[in-house]
Amino acid sequence: xxxxxxxxxxxxxxxxxxxxxxxxxxxxxxxxxxxxxxxxxxxxxxxxxxxxxxxxxxxxxxxxxxxxxxxxxxxxxxxxxxxxxxxxxxxxxxxxxxxxxxxxxxxxxxxxxxxxxxxxxxxxxxxxxxxxxxxxxxxxxxxxxxxxxxxxxxxxxxxxxxxxxxxxxxxxxxxxxxxxxxxxxxxxxxxxxxxxxxxxxxxxxxxxxxxxxxxxxxxxxxxxxxxxxxxxxxxxxxxxxxxxxxxxxxxxxxxxxxxxxxxxxxxxxxxxxxxxxxxxxxxxxxxxxxxxxxxxxxxxxxxxxxxxxxxxxxxxxxxxxxxxxxxxxxxxxxxxxxxxxxxxxxxxxxxxxxxxxxxxxxxxxxxxxxxx
Amino acid sequence: xxxxxxxxxxxxxxxxxxxxxxxxxxxxxxxxxxxxxxxxxxxxxxxxxxxxxxxxxxxxxxxxxxxxxxxxxxxxxxxxxxxxxxxxxxxxxxxxxxxxxxxxxxxxxxxxxxxxxxxxxxxxxxxxxxxxxxxxxxxxxxxxxxxxxxxxxxxxxxxxxxxxxxxxxxxxxxxx
Numbered sequence: 007x008x009x010x011x012x013x014x015x016x017x018x019x020x021x022x023x024x025x026x027x028x029x030x031x032x033x034x035x036x037x038x039x040x041x042x043x044x045x046x047x048x049x050x051x052x053x054x055x056x057x058x059x060x061x062x063x064x065x066x067x068x069x070x071x072x073x074x075x076x077x078x079x080x081x082x083x084x085x086x087x088x089x090x091x092x093x094x095x096x097x098x099x100x101x102x103x104x105x106x107x108x109x110x111x112x113x114x115x116x117x118x119x120x121x122x123x124x125x126x127x128x129x130x131x132x133x134x135x136x137x138x139x140x141x142x143x144x145x146x147x148x149x150x151x152x153x154x155x156x157x158x159x160x161x162x163x164x165x166x167x168x169x170x171x172x173x174x175x176x177x178x179x180x181x182x183x184x185x186x187x188x189x190x191x192x193x194x195x196x197x198x199x200x201x202x203x204x205x206x207x208x209x210x211x212x213x214x215x216x217x218x219x220x221x222x223x224x225x226x227x228x229x230x231x232x233x234x235x236x237x238x239x240x241x242x243x244x245x246x247x248x249x250x251x252x253x254x255x256x257x258x259x260x261x262x263x264x265x266x267x268x269x270x271x272x273x274x275x276x277x278x279x280x281x282x283x284x285x286x287x288x289x290x291x292x293x294x295x296x297x298x299x300x301x302x303x304x305x306x307x308x309x310x311x312x313x314x315x316x317x318x319x320x321x322x323x324x325x326x327x328x329x330x331x332x333x334x335x336x337x338x339x340x341x342x343x344x345x346x347x348x349x350x351x352x353x354x355x356x357x358x359x360x361x362x363x364x365x366x367x368x369x370x371x372x373x374x375x376x377x378x
Numbered sequence: 379x380x381x382x383x384x385x386x387x388x389x390x391x392x393x394x395x396x397x398x399x400x401x402x403x404x405x406x407x408x409x410x411x412x413x414x415x416x417x418x419x420x421x422x423x424x425x426x427x428x429x430x431x432x433x434x435x436x437x438x439x440x441x442x443x444x445x446x447x448x449x450x451x452x453x454x455x456x457x458x459x460x461x462x463x464x465x466x467x468x469x470x471x472x473x474x475x476x477x478x479x480x481x482x483x484x485x486x487x488x489x490x491x492x493x494x495x496x497x498x499x500x501x502x503x504x505x506x507x508x509x510x511x512x513x514x515x516x517x518x519x520x521x522x523x524x525x526x527x528x529x530x531x532x533x534x535x536x537x538x539x540x541x542x543x544x545x546x547x548x549x550x551x552x553x554x
Contacts, residue, residue: 119542119543122508122542126501126504126505127501127504129500129504130500130501130504133497169508172508172509172510173504173509175509175511175512176496176499176500176503176504176509176512176535177500
């Protein structure tokens with residue numbers, strides 16, 4: 007199927023596929039993890055311990071060509087993506103072969119010399135898409151450095167934020183974001199962390215993610231996920247901030263409304279440990295691991311197959327029997343998680359959520375909350 | 379903002395003492411304020427400057443793409459010119475009008491090849507160094523940046539070309 011299918015028709019197609027197993031499509035939300043290598047030693051992530059043979063640039067080119075320009079949201083994750091000296095070329099390939107609406111790069115800001123050299127090239131190579139550069143800020147100052155296991159990281163992030171602000175002067179497709187992982191280590195300080203991060207980095211957007219037990223991150227045995235009640239208290243302040251600072255621009259307002267709903271959704275999933283709304287990981291969202299394995303999501307990180315074994319054809323893996331088994335498992339609700347990346351896609355595919363988001367945009371959501 | 383005040387601000391910030399002003403076309407020099415504060419300004423209307431001459435600041439004023447060797451190789455020309463700068467490069471050009479909303483809906487391309495437009499200049503300027511300021515000139519004070527982008531007839535870029543690291547400094551001096 008080509009990208010030319012209108013988004014609403016495509017979303018409807020995912021619902022049909024989820025319900026019937028027919029009309030499966032390539033994903034609109036793709037995460038491309040380009041390496042597990044990372045200089046950080048975060049308390050919430052051990053991905054750096056994994057060693058694999060990373061896909062080469064020519065391999066990426068062959069894979070991206072098979073995606074039919076379907077993904078509209080591509081996240082380039084790691085490890086530390088900036089370890090790869092060909093990252094700017096990977097971005098250029100994504101832009102050329104996939105033409106997504108959004109390219110999102112979470113950044114730890116550690117390898118500053120490489121970032122200072124490469125980020126201007128990435129900006130130039132991503133023109134035509136919105137480039138969201140999300141700086142990972144889990145605490146303030148030295149405490150951030152401790153949580154991230156990276157000396158002087160906070161200081162370096164300030165420099166990278168300055169660079170991004172300079173890039174925005176000539177590249178109007180860039181968005182500066184700040185991203186906080188809420189874990190047991192910082193959940194009680196989230197209001198203060200959010201306040202200081204907003205004041206210091208002056209981001210265009212501030213988002214959070216729940217620290218989870220993920221196979222991808224080798225954190226299955228780690229005690230990092232915050233207590234649900236603590237999490238709910240923490241995000242209550244984030245919701246209050248959004249409500250008190252609503253944008254007048256429709257797109258920004260839509261994103262804020264989705265975020266408000268996501269905070270409640272994530273809290274409810276943590277509390278009830280079930281899929282509160284249907285999960286479309288494996289239908290609408292996908293993850294390409296650094297060594298070519300295709301996953302439905304990074305939480306389970308179960309391989310549907312490796313593109314290297316299928317002539318680099320993403321669709322062959324995606325529409326294969328193993329992928330169908332994964333989808334059946336997700337549909338049977340054998341898992342539940344608040345993974346933000348997949349959750350936003352799930353929310354777009356859930357009519358009741360969309361109704362709440364619309365109500366929120368119209369300013370009548372609190373009325374609905376009282377009647378829930 | 380006026381180009382003269384932009385230059386004065388950045389020259390003071392970077393303690394500029396020597397300036398090369400390269401003018402393409404009939405524009406007049408804008409560096410008088412720098413002379414007044416003791417700067418030594420060399421004005422050039424062609425590219426016959428001494429090999430290896432280095433100035434703290436290189437100012438480029440060019441409304442039209444400079445014609446080099448009979449062709450429009452402005453990227454190479456600008457890169458060569460910037461090699462004469464030790465601290466800053468300022469590029470001032472006409473700000474070409476953007477395609478209308480209707481034209482963009484109908485698929486008008488961003489002109490990424492012609493001189494003057496931000497889309498064309500940005501990758502080249504970021505190759506020279508770090509773009510510290512993109513100013514829209516001669517617009518009323520207080521005008522929003524979004525509106526200034528659309529209405530300003532001229533704009534200027536300030537690029538910091540100071541090497542960031544000891545390795546880069548040695549490379550620049552040719553000792554690596």
